[in-house]
Amino acid sequence: MFVDFLYELRERGVKVGPQEALTLSQALGKGLHETTLDGFYRVARALCVHREEDLDAFDRAFAHHFRGVPDDALKIAEEVLQWLLDPRSRRELTDEEREILEKLDLEEVRKRLRERLAEQNERHDRGNRWVGTGGTSPHGRGGTHPSGIRVGEGETGGRGAMAISARRRFRDLRSDVTLDTRQIEVALRRLRAYVREGAQDELDLPGTIDATARSAGELEIKLRAPRRSNLRVLLLLDVGGSMDPHSEVCERLFSAAKRATHFKELRTLYFHNCVYGRVYENGSLTRGPRIVDLLRECDRSWKLIVVGDALMAPWELTASNSPWSWTEEDRASGIAWLVALTGHFERSIWLNPEPEAAWYGTAEVIRQVFPMFRLTLDGLTAGIQHLLRGGERSR
Amino acid sequence: MDFARFRGTDAYLTSPELESAVNCALALERPLLVRGEPGTGKTQLAEALARALGLSLIHWPVKSTTKAQDGLYVYDTVQRLYDSRFGDGDVRDIRRYIKLGPLGEAFAARDRRVVLIDEVDKADLEFPNDLLHELDRMRFRVAETGDEVVARERPVVIITSNAEKELPDAFLRRCVFHYIEFPDRELMARIVRVHHPDLGNQLLDQTLGAFYQLRDVQGLRKRPSTSELIDWIAVLRRAGVESVELDDSLPFLGALLKREQDLLAFAEAMHRGRRPRA
Numbered sequence: 001m002f003v004d005f006l007y008e009l010r011e012r013g014v015k016v017g018p019q020e021a022l023t024l025s026q027a028l029g030k031g032l033h034e035t036t037l038d039g040f041y042r043v044a045r046a047l048c049v050h051r052e053e054d055l056d057a058f059d060r061a062f063a064h065h066f067r068g069v070p071d072d073a074l075k076i077a078e079e080v081l082q083w084l085l086d087p088r089s090r091r092e093l094t095d096e097e098r099e100i101l102e103k104l105d106l107e108e109v110r111k112r113l114r115e116r117l118a119e120q121n122e123r124h125d126r127g128n129r130w131v132g133t134g135g136t137s138p139h140g141r142g143g144t145h146p147s148g149i150r151v152g153e154g155e156t157g158g159r160g161a162m163a164i165s166a167r168r169r170f171r172d173l174r175s176d177v178t179l180d181t182r183q184i185e186v187a188l189r190r191l192r193a194y195v196r197e198g199a200q201d202e203l204d205l206p207g208t209i210d211a212t213a214r215s216a217g218e219l220e221i222k223l224r225a226p227r228r229s230n231l232r233v234l235l236l237l238d239v240g241g242s243m244d245p246h247s248e249v250c251e252r253l254f255s256a257a258k259r260a261t262h263f264k265e266l267r268t269l270y271f272h273n274c275v276y277g278r279v280y281e282n283g284s285l286t287r288g289p290r291i292v293d294l295l296r297e298c299d300r301s302w303k304l305i306v307v308g309d310a311l312m313a314p315w316e317l318t319a320s321n322s323p324w325s326w327t328e329e330d331r332a333s334g335i336a337w338l339v340a341l342t343g344h345f346e347r348s349i350w351l352n353p354e355p356e357a358a359w360y361g362t363a364e365v366i367r368q369v370f371p372m373f374r375l376t377l378d379g380l381t382a383g384i385q386h387l388l389r390g391g392e393r394s395r
Numbered sequence: 396m397d398f399a400r401f402r403g404t405d406a407y408l409t410s411p412e413l414e415s416a417v418n419c420a421l422a423l424e425r426p427l428l429v430r431g432e433p434g435t436g437k438t439q440l441a442e443a444l445a446r447a448l449g450l451s452l453i454h455w456p457v458k459s460t461t462k463a464q465d466g467l468y469v470y471d472t473v474q475r476l477y478d479s480r481f482g483d484g485d486v487r488d489i490r491r492y493i494k495l496g497p498l499g500e501a502f503a504a505r506d507r508r509v510v511l512i513d514e515v516d517k518a519d520l521e522f523p524n525d526l527l528h529e530l531d532r533m534r535f536r537v538a539e540t541g542d543e544v545v546a547r548e549r550p551v552v553i554i555t556s557n558a559e560k561e562l563p564d565a566f567l568r569r570c571v572f573h574y575i576e577f578p579d580r581e582l583m584a585r586i587v588r589v590h591h592p593d594l595g596n597q598l599l600d601q602t603l604g605a606f607y608q609l610r611d612v613q614g615l616r617k618r619p620s621t622s623e624l625i626d627w628i629a630v631l632r633r634a635g636v637e638s639v640e641l642d643d644s645l646p647f648l649g650a651l652l653k654r655e656q657d658l659l660a661f662a663e664a665m666h667r668g669r670r671p672r673a
Contacts, residue, residue, distance in 0.1 A: 019568045023423060030422050032415070042415030050567035052430060052574040182561040185520055203473055219480035221473075261459070261519075 002028075002044070008065045009048060012057040016048045023047050037066065183377055184256035191303070191384045192262045194227040202226045232265040233257065234298055234345075236279060238308030239270050246353035249375060250307055253351075267298070273312040274334035274362075275341065291337060295344050303387045304341060304348035307375065310363035311354070317362050338369050349383040351375040407436070407443030408585055416573035417444060423571065426512075426530055426552035428562075431575030434620025437555040440575075441511035444553065452509045453550075455497035457518045463525030466498040466512070467535050467544075489539050498526075499544055502533060507548035516556045523566040531569065578621060580607060590625045591632070598638060602628055605641040609651060614660040619651040626650050641665075 002024065009016050024047050033039035041062055049058050200223040207222035214220075235257055237250055257266055269279040269288055280288035289297070317334040332340075342348050350370035352359060359367060366372065373383035401417040403409035409417075417440075420427035429437045445452035455466055471492045479486040501508040515523060529535045533546035554570065556562060578586060580603055587599060602624070610618045619627075627650040631639065636646050642665060645651075652658050 015564070017568070023425070027419055027423055032419055032422055038411070039415065042412050043419055045412065046416035046419045046571045046573055049574075050428075050564075050570070050572050055574060182520075182563065185561075189520065205472060208476065219476060221476070 002040075005044070005061070005065045006048070008061045009058065012061045014048060014054045014057050014061065015050075020048045182256075184253055184380065185260060187377060187380045187384060188256055188260045189262065190381070191231065191233070191260075191387060192229055193231045193388070195230040196225040196227055200225050229262045229264050231263050232298065232302045233263050233267070234294075234302050234304045235266065235268045236275065236304070236306045236308075237268065237270050238273065238306075239285070240272050242273075242309050242311050243353075246309065246375070249353055253307065253375070269294070271308075273308075274316050275306075275337045276334060277332070277337070291340065295340070298345075300344055300346050302345055304345045305383070305387075306341075306348070306350045306370065308350070308352065309354045310350065310352055310359070310366045310372070312362050314362060317365060335365065335369065338366060342369055347387045347389070349373055349386055351379065351383060401444055401447055404443045404447050406589055407439055408582065408589065410576075410582070413440075413573055413575065416571055420553075420571040421551060424549045426554050426570045428515075428554045428556060428567070428570035428572050429575060430556050430572070432577055432618070432620055433557060434622040435575040435577060436621060437575060438511065438513055441509055441513075441553040441555075444551065445509040448507075448509070448551070450507050450509050450551065452511060453497045453501050454511050454513060456513045457515055457522070459517055459519070461518045461522065463522050463529075464496075466496040466526065467529060468496055468499045468537055469494045470537075470539050490542070493537055493539060493542075495544070498529065498550075499535070501550040502535070502544045502546040504550075505547065507550060509551045509553065512552065512554045514557060515554050516562065524563050527566060527569065583621070583624070586621060587625065587628060591628055594628065594632070598628075598631070598636075601639050602631065605639055605645060606651070608641050609645075609661070612661055612664045614664075615652070615657050616654050616660075617652075617657060623651050623653075 003021065006016050006021055006024075024044060027033070027043050027047060028040070033043045044062070045055070045058055049055055202224055204222040204224040207224065208220065211220040211222050212218065235254070237254065239247075239250075243250070254268060257263070257268070260266070269281060270285060271279050272285055275291065277292075278288055278290050279294065280286065282288075312334075348370060350366060350372045351374070352363065352372055353375040354363070356374060359372065363372070371383070371386055373379035373386070401409075401414055401421065403414065417427060419425075429440055431437055441454075442452060470489075471494055475486055475489070475492040478484055484491060495503055498510060498512075501510045512526075530552060533549050534543060536543045583603060583606075584599060587594065587603070591599075606619065606624050606627075627647060630647045630650050634646070639646060648658065648661070652661055
């Protein structure tokens with residue numbers, strides 16, 4: 001009963017897994033819910049919800065799942081006890097914990113999965129659904145789950161779901177389209193370069209030992225400057241038009257970069273479609289520095305990150321008197337400005353939120369100027385590696 | 396039931412949800428993660444819990460520079476070097492220079508302690524992850540001496556967060572979670588009564604009315620919270636104010652609204668509110 005409820009939670013986006021299930025069963029085993037449905041609600045909420053954003057989803061799931069259930073928690077307690085008594089039910093749970101519990105050979109699981117898939121194709125309705133729903137839930141839920149969870153029955157189903165879930169999870173980690181802020185922050189972490197500079201207020205232990213040894217045991221304290229980040233980042237964001245669908249992921253990247261404490265300096269400027277003589281300080285493109293001045297202020301060690309879909313009308317890239325350039329001296333073509341940018345900085349990357357299949361036309365041209373990476377976790381990580389390689393080589 | 400249960404204290408009122416979460420954390424011996432608006436009593440919870448269980452509290456306020464290691468122990472190299480030069484005590488005994496941090500202290504203590512890891516999200520991104528293992532196993536090894544510090548009595552760990560940063564999933568999964576909702580008027584009246592037992596009913600009613608209306612003012616950056624209400628009432632009483640009404644001459648508004656923009660937003664709302672009446 002409560003395992004079904006956990007699936008209901010997952011369906012509503014509350015990411016509960018084996019750990020929650022085990023903890024919950026442990027809590028119920030200890031009688032923390034005081035054998036009331038209200039008690040169960042409170043205990044389950046404390047254990048299954050990890051962030052306040054999920055509270056609402058939890059409430060809805062609970063209301064839906066337990067609608068019409070009389071307040072006979074005694075039954076719940078009994079079921080849980082039974083569930084605990086039966087070791088096999090534990091393995092039907094989910095993911096990695098189960099993996100640890102069972103210590104099953106992954107190869108064997110894969111084999112079973114293949115067998116299962118073959119078997120399922122024959123049984124038409126269920127089989128298709130089973131594989132199909134793998135997409136929405138990491139557990140390959142859908143058709144198999146309600147019976148799969150039940151003890152004893154559908155054992156192979158459970159195993160298959162495990163392999164599928166493992167595969168799905170892996171993919172999520174690698175290149176999920178929705179990058180959350182934390183993932184970006186973690187990826188940005190790698191973008192760092194430290195130097196020792198500033199006031200000497202950190203004990204240099206090896207230096208002190210060395211100096212002390214040299215003066216025959218007479219203590220001589222050596223100090224040194226702490227390691228500080230020496231990385232400056234220039235972030236140029238394409239706004240408006242075709243970038244609107246990507247505004248959320250751009251915002252996340254922006255807020256993650258803003259919060260990253262390990263940049264010595266971060267400048268964020270905006271442009272529309274392509275960079276011309278000027279970039280802007282806000283999204284409404286009203287005022288901002290000229291590129292010429294910007295390049296004077298930011299020396300070549302700055303890391304340039306451009307975020308844009310690189311899609312525009314071809315003339316925006318090639319025409320030398322684009323409507324976006326106002327003054328005479330700014331009248332170079334878009335591509336010329338881009339070349340100027342990459343030429344100035346030691347390392348620069350272009351992050352494109354569009355999938356690679358969409359990198360055609362102007363994007364293809366820009367790609368020849370800028371190393372282009374996708375704005376996903378993979379792409380960001382590769383891009384950052386590219387930026388860092390430049391830094392190391394110059395030293 | 397073989398574990399201590401928490402039912403709130405005279406000075407700290409709880410909701411059934413909060414009690415349940417605390418009791419889950421106690422029974423399952425897991426850290427309790429408390430989130431909620433600033434000023435809803437996250438930190439006080441740990442104090443109340445320690446008092447209710449009769450345990451002593453170790454407060455570990457987390458700052459942006461705090462490292463997970465600091466909570467376990469610090470090896471004071473400089474002191475040791477200094478002592479080796481000026482000969483104060485036996486410098487060969489490295490243990491003298493190992494100073495246990497808040498968590499280490501709680502592990503090493505003979506009796507059970509309550510550890511409050513306050514504002515965990517202030518610290519570095521990796522901070523919660525770095526603590527995972529120690530919180531799970533309730534033991535750690537001092538690298539310099541090879542000693543292992545093992546908790547005799549698993550401490551009760553309360554962690555508060557203001558949601559400034561996202562916490563890692565692995566960390567969240569290990570915690571019992573509770574979100575302290577903003578108290579409704581009824582509970583708030585009880586909370587105020589705890590702090591101001593002899594407050595007149597009329598003034599209580601008026602202050603609560605003004606307070607909740609104020610919280611509904613559009614465009615406030617920081618809405619006043621429980622602690623601010625209690626302070627405000629204290630100021631009002633000290634000044635001998637008998638009755639209040641929500642208008643732009645609300646006395647001691649500064650106790651409730653602390654940002655200039657918020658004061659402006661409030662003035663504007665009052666201004667707008669008056670026009671239809673006139």
